[in-house]
Amino acid sequence: MRARLTLLVAATTVLVLLAFLVPIALLLRQAAQDRALGRANAVVQAIVPLAGGDPRALRLAVPAAAVPVTVFLPDGTTVGEPAAATPAVRLAVAGNRAITVATGDGREVVVPVVGTAGTSVVRTVVTEADLTRGVSRSWLTLAGLGVALLLLGLFVADRLARAITAPITQLSEVSHRLAGAELTARAAPAGPPELREVAGALNHLAGRIQELLAAERERVADLSHRLRTPLTALRLEAESLHDPEESARVAAAADGVARAVTAVIQQTRRASSVSAAHCDATAVVGDRVAFWRVLAEDTGRAVTESLPDGPLPVAVAPDDLAAALDALLGNVFAHTPDETPFAVTLVPRPVDGAILTVADEGPGFPPTAVRRGRSGGGSTGLGLDIARQVATSFTIGDAPGGAVVTLQLPGA
Structure with a gap:
């Protein structure tokens, strides 16, 4: 955006400079021509009174003229700069009028003078160098002025563009920080009123997110108090069982529920910054399969477990x-x-990470299982979403013998 604004100002400045400098340059050239022709006409007009008078005074005045002058006398002789009679000279004699014509050397100025002995003609030539004297220097000055104004315009445009884009860049940085769970990030209101309003709205949004997360954390923390009574009752029921193994199993299940609730509360109350987490997938998966194997034996389910021989971070x-x-x-x-x-099944990925697969020979997933909060089986539908959160890639589908869920876990 900054480059585009600068380019726009540069293009506008160039157009404005061309609109002003080109006419000025042409006017300067015309002024130089008029100045040279005016000086030549002044010299010619000073000699005209002498052309029809005393020849000796004429012969003294012509060589002393500021520009080369030739006087063609009626008897065919010339005074001053040697030159042949040109068509302009003959036209001036025939028409008895002063004329200025363009030639290959510049401008030819001829003025007829009618005397008692006949018509004399005063002639001078203004060379091209005299017509353009000082024009090149003036044009170079104008070009330098144009370049200086263009550079000044670019500098001012860059400052203005930076004043506009800097707040936008800051808003982008703050939004990325908020996306990275840095909820204390705030944007400093700066720039045009519209950008200051956007910064205020972003800060209000960040504050609102903090408030909602704080309220959510408190609601989750209340689970510990809400579940304490039923968990205590469950432990008492487990202790009252006559079968020691059954009592131990139910008590372990109650303890597992308590640990799960505690883990959820601790995870919710963690700081906003995300810290790096890692574990040995082989050990965790093996431990959880061993936990569920006991219930599988009670329900007559065959369990197939395939894990790597060593640790899989x-x-x-x-x-x-x-x-x-x-x-x-x-x-x-x-x-x-x-x-x-x-x-x-747990296998390592070709590069890093692991692939965790859970397959069963049941009826498969309903079509709504891919949507969060919709299971189609009478549950909340959030179980699969818990699994999605730890995977870089999550796929579910129906295999020939049942359903398959595949998670690709990131490498440590």
């Missing part, structure tokens, strides 16, 4: 990866019949 927080896999496996248990087998 990915740029995902362990809690986020565990929550994503729990959401996918929870969908399997919630939306497929008992005894439906499923498989979890």
Whole structure:
């Protein structure tokens, strides 16, 4: 934008300079010609009275003239600069009038003088050098003035363009900082009134986002108090079970729910700046599959697990990866019949990262499953969205034997 504004001002300045300087240049050339012709006419008019009078005075005055002058006498002789009679001289004698004609050497000025002995003609030639004397220097001065004015216009245009574009650049930087979760970023109102209004609106939007996020964090934090009573009751029920293994399993499940709620609260209350997160995908996936394997055995589901032999680092927080896999496996248990087998596969990507696949032999996903908040199966529809948030690429579909969900995890 800054370059375009400068170019626009440059083009406008050039047009204005041409509109003024070209006529001035032509006027200067015409003034130089008029000055040279006027000087020649003045010399000729000073000699005219002597052409019809005393020949001796004429012979003394002509050589002393400021310009070369030739006087053609009626007897055919000449006084002054030697020259042959030209058509202009003969025309002046025949027409008995003064004329000025253009020649190859410049301008020829002839004035007839009628005397007692006949008609004499006073002739002088204004050369092209005299007609254009000082014109080149004047044109160079005008050109220099035009270039100076153009440079000054470009400088002023660049300053004005910078005064306009600098606030726009600042607004862009602030918007990118806000997009990067730096919610304390604010734009300084500067520039034209319209840009100051935009800066104020952007600052108001950032403040409103902060308020909404703060309110959201507080609402999420209230979950700990809302769930404390039912979780305590669940632990008491688990302790009252007669089967120690069943009691331990239910208590572990309650503890898992408590840890999940605590993790959500801590994640919500984290600072706005995004810190780098990473984990060993092999360890996290293996731990969560082992957790769900117990429930799979109770419901008669065959579990197929395929994990790398060694660690597989990915740029995902362990809690986020565990929550994503729990959401996918929870969908399997919630939306497929008992005894439906499923498989979890984790393989490294060719460059970096990993590919996590969860496949089952159930009825597959309904068409609305790809939309956030719409599951078609009587749930909230947010389970798949939890998995989407940790993946750089997320695909779901129906395989020949059921449904397949594939997540591409970023490399650490």
